[in-house]
Amino acid sequence: MTNKTPSVESPICPLPRRHSDKIVQGHGSGGKMMADLIKDVFYPPLANPALLAGDDAGVVEISDGVRLAISTDAHVVSPLFFPGGDIGKLSVCGTVNDVAMVGARPLYLSASFILEEGLDINILEKVVNSMKEAANEADVQIICGDTKVVAHGEADGLYISTTGIGLLEPGRSIGGSQAKPGDQVIISGSLGDHGIAVLEARGDLGFETNLESDIAPLNHLIRAMLSVSDKVHVLRDPTRGGAASALNEIAKQSQVGIILDEGSIPVKPAVAAACEMLGFDPLYIANEGKLIAVVGSEDAPRILEKMHQTRYGEDAVVIGQVEESPPGRLLLKTGLGSTRIVDLLAGEMLPRIC
Amino acid sequence: MKYLTEYRDADLVHGLINKIKEITTQHWTLMEICGGQTHSIIKNGLDQLLPDQIELVHGPGCPVxxxxxxxxxxxxxxxxxxxxxxxxxxxxxxxxxxxxxxxxxxxxxxxxxxxxxxxxxxxxxxxxxxxxxxxxxxxxxxxxxxxxxxxxxxxxxxxxxxxxxxxxxxVPQAIEAILSSPHNRVQGFLAAGHVCAVMGYWEYIPLAKKYNIPMTITGFEPLDIAQGILTTVESLEAGTCEVKNAYIRAVSKKxxxxxxxxxxxxxxxxxxxxxxxxxxxxxxxxxxxxxxxxxxxxxFQVETIQAEESPLCISGLVLQGQKKPDQCEAFGTLCTPENPLGATMVSDEGACAAYYRYRTQTPGSQEKGL
CATH class of the missing domain: 3.40.50.11740 (HypD, alpha/beta domain 2)
Structure with missing residues (x-):
C-alpha cells in the first residue's frame, strides 16, 4: 500500500489472523470460537454419545430405567461480589440449573476451590455461606470438595468449580435436539440483568444503574412447568453468550428455524440503556437466573400460567416460535416488520467505538 | 427508552417509506457515509422496506x-x-x-x-x-x-x-475522494450525523455544489435514516444539490x-x-x-514501521460504495468475523460484518439475503 496511489482496480486488504495456536479471551465467550474449540479440541479425543448430545448436562443410564444427569461448571468472576450475588451463589446455581435443564432433579454437588495465596479467610467464609444458602434454596447438598492454593498472582482471588448430579424421571426427554416446528419459545423473564450488573460492579459502565444480577436456582420453576405439561421439549439457561447463543444452539441441534419477535423480548430499561451506550445487544448478554423453554404450542398457555405463579417465572412470556426453515438459523422479526439473522457471537463481545 | 423508542416507531417509519415510494420515479444510488448508519440499516432491515429503485451503498465511515x-x-x-x-x-x-x-x-x-x-x-x-x-x-x-x-x-x-x-x-476529504473517482456511482449522500454534531455541515456545502450532488445530514435511528433518505430522494427527484439537515436535534450548521x-x-x-x-x-x-x-x-520510535497489504479482498471497493459485501467471492466462506480477510469484516460497523451478522444464510444454502 505504501507505494500505491488510491486505485479501485487494485483493492488492498489485510491477511487474516486465526487464533488457532493460542487461547484468547474469545474462546471463552460462549460464541462461535468456543463452539469451534469444543468441536476441534475436546470432541475428537473424548467423544461419546452423552458428550456429543451437546446439552447443558450429560445424561447416562446407569441401570434399567435409572438415568443420571451430570454437569460441571468452573466459575471465574470479577469482582467476587456484585449486586444480587457472588461467586458462591453463582457456583451453586449455575450447576443446579445446568442439571435441571435436561429435566433432571438436581440432588448433589461437589465443589473445588482454587484459592490465591493472600485471600482473606473471611471472604472465603462469606462465599461458602452464600453457597449454603443457594444450596438450601435449590434443595441440594454439597457432599464433597477439594481445595488447592496457588501462589499470589496466579489466580484472581478465588475460583470455584462445581459438579452436579441429578436424577431423571423415566420417559423424560428434554434436550436441544427436541424442538419441533410449531413449538413456542418462552423466556422466563428479562434478558441481560446479570451481565450488565457485573459490568457495573466492575466499574466498566461509567454510569450507575440499580440493576441486580438475576442469579437464581431454577430447578423448582422447572419442576412446576413439568408438573403441568409433558410437552416441554427444550430447556436451556442462556448464560454466557446470552439468549442468542442458546437459541442458535437449539436451532442447530434440532435443525429448525427459530423466529423471534423483537417487540416481545423483555429487556429492562436500564439494560437497554447500557446496551445502547456500549453498542451491545441484550440478546448476547449473560443471564444466570433465566431459562428458555421450547414447548408444544397447545401447552404454552398452561405452562406460562404455571410459571407466572412462581418466584422466578412471574415475567415469563412467549418471544418466538419454531418453524421448519431456515434449518439451524435464528431469525428476528424487527419492530419495523423486516427480518434479520441473529448469529452466534464471533468471539469476545467488544464495545463499539462510537 | 425516552428519546430513543420514539425514533424507532414502526408506523412513523412506514409513513416515511411510503412517501419515498410515492415520489421515486427512477433508480437512485445513495451512500450512507457512517458505519453506525450501515449497522442500523441492516440491523433494522430498513433497506428491505425501501422501493427497489433506491439502492443504498455503504461508505467508508468505519474508523476501525x-x-x-x-x-x-x-x-x-x-x-x-x-x-x-x-x-x-x-x-x-x-x-x-x-x-x-x-x-x-x-x-x-x-x-x-x-x-x-x-x-x-x-x-x-x-x-x-x-x-x-x-x-x-x-x-x-x-x-x-x-x-x-x-x-x-x-x-x-x-x-x-x-x-x-x-x-x-x-469525512469531507473522503467524500471528495469518492466523488472524484471516475468509477463513482453515488448520486446522493447521507452525511454522518455525529460527525456533523461536532463539525457542523458548512464544509459540505462547497462539496455539494462542486460535484452537483445532494447531501442530507442524517441520524442513526430508523426514523432518522428514513427521513434522511426521503430528503435526499426529494432533492434528486427535484434536481437540486443542496445540503439539508435531517438531524436538527443534534446538528447545526456551525x-x-x-x-x-x-x-x-x-x-x-x-x-x-x-x-x-x-x-x-x-x-x-x-x-x-x-x-x-x-x-x-x-x-516508542515506531515511525519507520511500514506495511504492505495483500490484495486478497474487495474491501476497498466496498468502502467506496462500488461493490456490496455479498458480491465478494470470499464473503461468508473464506472471510468471516472470526477469520476476517478484510477490515470491513472486523468491526461491527464494517459493512461486511453487518451483512454477515444479519444477512448470511446457512452454509450450503443457495439463497443469499432474506
Whole structure:
C-alpha cells in the first residue's frame, strides 16, 4: 500500500489472523470460537454419545430405567461480589440449573476451590455461606470438595468449580435436539440483568444503574412447568453468550428455524440503556437466573400460567416460535416488520467505538 | 427508552417509506457515509422496506475499518513492550495487523486494556506512574474532541507517562475522494450525523455544489435514516444539490465550536492513508508540534514501521460504495468475523460484518439475503 496511489482496480486488504495456536479471551465467550474449540479440541479425543448430545448436562443410564444427569461448571468472576450475588451463589446455581435443564432433579454437588495465596479467610467464609444458602434454596447438598492454593498472582482471588448430579424421571426427554416446528419459545423473564450488573460492579459502565444480577436456582420453576405439561421439549439457561447463543444452539441441534419477535423480548430499561451506550445487544448478554423453554404450542398457555405463579417465572412470556426453515438459523422479526439473522457471537463481545 | 423508542416507531417509519415510494420515479444510488448508519440499516432491515429503485451503498465511515495496516503494526509493536499499558476502544483489538492482532499480543502477556473513554486512559496513567500508558486514538471527527481532551488533561496534570497513537481521519476529504473517482456511482449522500454534531455541515456545502450532488445530514435511528433518505430522494427527484439537515436535534450548521476549538488547538491537518483505499490528501489529523511529547509514534520510535497489504479482498471497493459485501467471492466462506480477510469484516460497523451478522444464510444454502 505504501507505494500505491488510491486505485479501485487494485483493492488492498489485510491477511487474516486465526487464533488457532493460542487461547484468547474469545474462546471463552460462549460464541462461535468456543463452539469451534469444543468441536476441534475436546470432541475428537473424548467423544461419546452423552458428550456429543451437546446439552447443558450429560445424561447416562446407569441401570434399567435409572438415568443420571451430570454437569460441571468452573466459575471465574470479577469482582467476587456484585449486586444480587457472588461467586458462591453463582457456583451453586449455575450447576443446579445446568442439571435441571435436561429435566433432571438436581440432588448433589461437589465443589473445588482454587484459592490465591493472600485471600482473606473471611471472604472465603462469606462465599461458602452464600453457597449454603443457594444450596438450601435449590434443595441440594454439597457432599464433597477439594481445595488447592496457588501462589499470589496466579489466580484472581478465588475460583470455584462445581459438579452436579441429578436424577431423571423415566420417559423424560428434554434436550436441544427436541424442538419441533410449531413449538413456542418462552423466556422466563428479562434478558441481560446479570451481565450488565457485573459490568457495573466492575466499574466498566461509567454510569450507575440499580440493576441486580438475576442469579437464581431454577430447578423448582422447572419442576412446576413439568408438573403441568409433558410437552416441554427444550430447556436451556442462556448464560454466557446470552439468549442468542442458546437459541442458535437449539436451532442447530434440532435443525429448525427459530423466529423471534423483537417487540416481545423483555429487556429492562436500564439494560437497554447500557446496551445502547456500549453498542451491545441484550440478546448476547449473560443471564444466570433465566431459562428458555421450547414447548408444544397447545401447552404454552398452561405452562406460562404455571410459571407466572412462581418466584422466578412471574415475567415469563412467549418471544418466538419454531418453524421448519431456515434449518439451524435464528431469525428476528424487527419492530419495523423486516427480518434479520441473529448469529452466534464471533468471539469476545467488544464495545463499539462510537 | 425516552428519546430513543420514539425514533424507532414502526408506523412513523412506514409513513416515511411510503412517501419515498410515492415520489421515486427512477433508480437512485445513495451512500450512507457512517458505519453506525450501515449497522442500523441492516440491523433494522430498513433497506428491505425501501422501493427497489433506491439502492443504498455503504461508505467508508468505519474508523476501525479504515485504520491503515501500518498503524496497527505500530500499535502491536508498542503494546508488546514491557512496562506499557496499551489502551484502546474495544473493537480495535480484533483488527489484524501484518503478523498478529492485539488479542494475540494480549494472549502473549501484553497489558492491553479496553477503555470506554480516552480519559480512562489518562486516569490509568495517573494510577500507574511506573508504566507508560498509551491510548490508540482512532476515529473520525466524532471521537476527536474526547481524544484531544486526553492530551490536554495529561498536559494539565503534568503526566510524562501518557501518549496517544493517532490515526484520525476526516469525512469531507473522503467524500471528495469518492466523488472524484471516475468509477463513482453515488448520486446522493447521507452525511454522518455525529460527525456533523461536532463539525457542523458548512464544509459540505462547497462539496455539494462542486460535484452537483445532494447531501442530507442524517441520524442513526430508523426514523432518522428514513427521513434522511426521503430528503435526499426529494432533492434528486427535484434536481437540486443542496445540503439539508435531517438531524436538527443534534446538528447545526456551525457545529460544536468549543469542540472544534480544542481539536484545532491540539491537532493539525495531515495526509492520511486509509486501509483499503490508499492515501487521501489532507484527510487526517495529527498532533501539533507543541504536543509532540504525547506522540506515541515518536516516544516508542515506531515511525519507520511500514506495511504492505495483500490484495486478497474487495474491501476497498466496498468502502467506496462500488461493490456490496455479498458480491465478494470470499464473503461468508473464506472471510468471516472470526477469520476476517478484510477490515470491513472486523468491526461491527464494517459493512461486511453487518451483512454477515444479519444477512448470511446457512452454509450450503443457495439463497443469499432474506
Amino acid at each position: 475499518c479504515v485504520t491503515p495496516l501500518e498503524l496497527i503494526d505500530k500499535a502491536l509493536a508498542i503494546a508488546s513492550k514491557p512496562d506499557v499499558i496499551f489502551t484502546s476502544y474495544g473493537d480495535m483489538l480484533r483488527v489484524p495487523g501484518s503478523q498478529a492482532d492485539l488479542f494475540s499480543v494480549r494472549a502473549r502477556g501484553g497489558d492491553i486494556r479496553v477503555v470506554y473513554s480516552p480519559l480512562d486512559a489518562v486516569k490509568l496513567a495517573q494510577e500507574n506512574p511506573d508504566k507508560e500508558v498509551v491510548f490508540f486514538a482512532i476515529g473520525f471527527e466524532t471521537t476527536a474532541p474526547a481524544n484531544v481532551m486526553s492530551v490536554l488533561q495529561a498536559d494539565q496534570l503534568g503526566l510524562d507517562n501518557f501518549s496517544i497513537l493517532v490515526s484520525h481521519v476526516r 457545529g460544536n465550536q468549543n469542540a472544534q476549538a480544542v481539536i484545532n488547538k491540539v491537532f493539525e491537518e495531515c495526509d492520511r492513508k486509509w486501509r483499503g483505499i490508499g492515501l487521501i490528501p489532507g484527510s487526517g489529523w495529527r498532533l501539533r508540534p507543541l504536543y509532540t511529547k504525547y506522540d506515541a509514534e515518536k516516544r
